[in-house]
Amino acid sequence: MTDKLTAALLVIGNEILSGRTQDTNTPWIAGKLNLRGIRLIEVRVVPDVEECIVEAVNELRSRAAYLFTTGGIGPTHDDITTESIAKAFGVGAIVNEEARLALLNHYRNEADLTPARMKMAHIPDGATLIPNPVSGAPGFQIGNVYVMAGVPRIMQAMLDHILPELEKGHPILSNTVTCDLPESVVAEGLTAIQNKYDSVEIGSYPHFRMGELGLSVVLRSTENNQLHEATQDVVSLIDKVGGKAFAVSVQSNPS
């Protein structure tokens, strides 16, 4: 186990950049990685343009222990992730017999394996498949890069398959303290608490709910004792400056 396990996420798709589609995959993937003790350190969204994908893949796969990608592995002209990943690794995208059989199993007849569908049987040379229990067409892993579908239901099934294979870090524990103060009132005290606890990452997030200003202080750590003490300090701080810490939620993280 190590604390240094990191991941990056590359979201591939014009539909996110155009604003048409809200990307909900990022928080899902981040949450699952937390539980595995892997820290998401960067997310990039790039268009369906080969040179953009190749550049981002090569930068991010060298920067993090794992790189996940979502989107662009379907049968249409705008699905260019597979060829782009192959190019990033300097290999060809060739018919993968296992992928062809997975598609055959899904579509039932050889005659239904049209050229468009056979596109999804092309996989970078040397890659390992990630099964797709929803619609047949697999994802794949090559090096430290895991290539998944963009449709959330399919991505989630693929991620469930991948997670047990990843190295396991200390789960990242998280507490949230919510109060009704503006953050400027607790800022000085929070700085002191942050300086006291090296292993705890403290974030301060103001919000408006039903017209009321509020604040969530989020504490994250792999060290349970430090996290607990720092959380108590935050509750005391809020009390001291006249606020009311009206919720302390403790996320439990199965290890």
Place this chain on the structure above:
Amino acid sequence: MTDKLTAALLVIGNEILSGRTQDTNTPWIAGKLNLRGIRLIEVRVVPDVEECIVEAVNELRSRAAYLFTTGGIGPTHDDITTESIAKAFGVGAIVNEEARLALLNHYRNEADLTPARMKMAHIPDGATLIPNPVSGAPGFQIGNVYVMAGVPRIMQAMLDHILPELEKGHPILSNTVTCDLPESVVAEGLTAIQNKYDSVEIGSYPHFRMGELGLSVVLRSTENNQLHEATQDVVSLIDKVGGKAFAVSVQSNPS
């Protein structure tokens, strides 16, 4: 007016990378930019770490006509965007008298301008302020970089202020054709249509709704006639291969 107006977005904040917060600013900003004829070409999410912010700012501001950032301009220890942007531009972050007056106007008394709040009056030397009608603390513009708050309500007010100042491109028009076919059935025909219309960007997005597979074909262009013809071709294609184009929504874009 030009078709080459591009923007990048840098989302700054551990809360997005931890999965705690769903970033809803990206689709909002993308949609507003579409109407202005500005194309979002990349989004990055980075943590509250100075070197990560500086590197991303310098890469993205040279890559796109405009760079927008969200998050990290509040009063707490984890708000390091302002200093990081100053560093990226090689200038200092100094007390800006206009920003101090905006804070004074919001908090009313000099005595309430605590060190934590005065942090928000520090602005990179040479930057222009972006007013914050919600909570006083301003954003700012330096070079082609627009630095906004992360709280959606504040970001939206800041963006409304910025938009009229930006160069104006041809609005990006968009049509969506939805049908009940798997995308592999229309893939070949869509490729032919894409090849026929240079100025139209065609995306194919499968989805599951209430357990049913469906498909949205999204067509985007600044050329209304080409967009209309390509949309008709897609509707005809779906009809030809036995599907039912059960919705054609036309986004209208005020110019």
